[in-house]
Amino acid sequence: xxxxxxxxxxxxxxxxxxxxxxxxxxxxxxxxxxxxxxxxxxxxxxxxxxxxxxxxxxxxxxxx
Numbered sequence: 001x002x003x004x005x006x007x008x009x010x011x012x013x014x015x016x017x018x019x020x021x022x023x024x025x026x027x028x029x030x031x032x033x034x035x036x037x038x039x040x041x042x043x044x045x046x047x048x049x050x051x052x053x054x055x056x057x058x059x060x061x062x063x064x
Contacts, residue, residue, distance in 0.1 A: 002026050 002022035006015055023029060039047070 002028070 002019065002025075004015055004019045004022060
C-alpha cells in the first residue's frame with residue numbers, strides 16, 4: 001500500500017498530489033476496477049489482445 005510522509009513546509013495539497021500519483025503508479029485502482037466483475041480467461045485474453053493492438057497502433061503512429 002503506498003504511503004507518503006509530510007515533508008517540512010509542505011502543504012496538504014502537495015501531500016495529496018504525491019499520494020495520488022503514487023496510487024496511480026502502484027496500479028491498485030486499475031486492478032480494483034478490473035476485479036469489480038468476474039471475467040473468464042477467454043474474455044480477459046480478448047481484452048488483453050485488443051489493448052495490445054491499440055497500444056501497438058498508437059506506437060506506430062507516434063513513430064516509435
